Amino acid sequence: MLISxxxxxxxxxxxxxxxxxxxxxxxxxxxxxxxAGRTGVSVRTVERxxxxxxxxxxxxxxxxxxxGGYAIDARRELPPLALTPGEAxxxxxxxxxxxxxxxxxxQSALAKLITAxxxxxxxxxxxxxxxx
Numbered sequence: 001m002l003i004s005x006x007x008x009x010x011x012x013x014x015x016x017x018x019x020x021x022x023x024x025x026x027x028x029x030x031x032x033x034x035x036a037g038r039t040g041v042s043v044r045t046v047e048r049x050x051x052x053x054x055x056x057x058x059x060x061x062x063x064x065x066x067x068g069g070y071a072i073d074a075r076r077e078l079p080p081l082a083l084t085p086g087e088a089x090x091x092x093x094x095x096x097x098x099x100x101x102x103x104x105x106x107q108s109a110l111a112k113l114i115t116a117x118x119x120x121x122x123x124x125x126x127x128x129x130x131x132x
Contacts, residue, residue: 012098014039015049020105022060022072029061029069088113 021038022030032050036043050070054060059073083091095110 011049014041014045015053016103016106018046018049019053019058019072020103022070023074026072026074029063029067029071031069035070083116085117088117092117 017039018035021035030038032043032046035046035050039046050060050062054062061071063069063071092110092113095106095113099106
């Protein structure tokens with residue numbers, strides 16, 4: 001049995017999976033019950049996780065009634081985004097803490113952030129290794 005290195009990792013991984021499930025079916029909405037079945041948790045857990053993601057500002061729409069459910073804006077790419085080195089470093093630290101191997105998206109994001117922070121890519125990163 002794999003034990004999570006950090007107590008929030010299962011929640012982070014579950015929330016990431018919910019986002020990816022919504023993106024995969026967009027623009028068609030999914031019910032909380034359907035998402036619960038896909039992620040192996042209760043409907044209440046799905047509702048709590050989606051509420052937390054909405055509170056964080058993620059564009060998840062909720063529609064009640066027949067044909068309703070949750071849907072997300074599933075653009076293929078985001079507009080250009082400027083981060084300070086401190087903001088990028090915070091994201092790197094967060095990805096490392098929860099395990100960047102959790103998904104291909106996390107691995108790709110980490111690689112892009114590190115490349116941007118190192119300016120020279122692998123060369124600059126390799127030169128910084130092993131020094132303290």
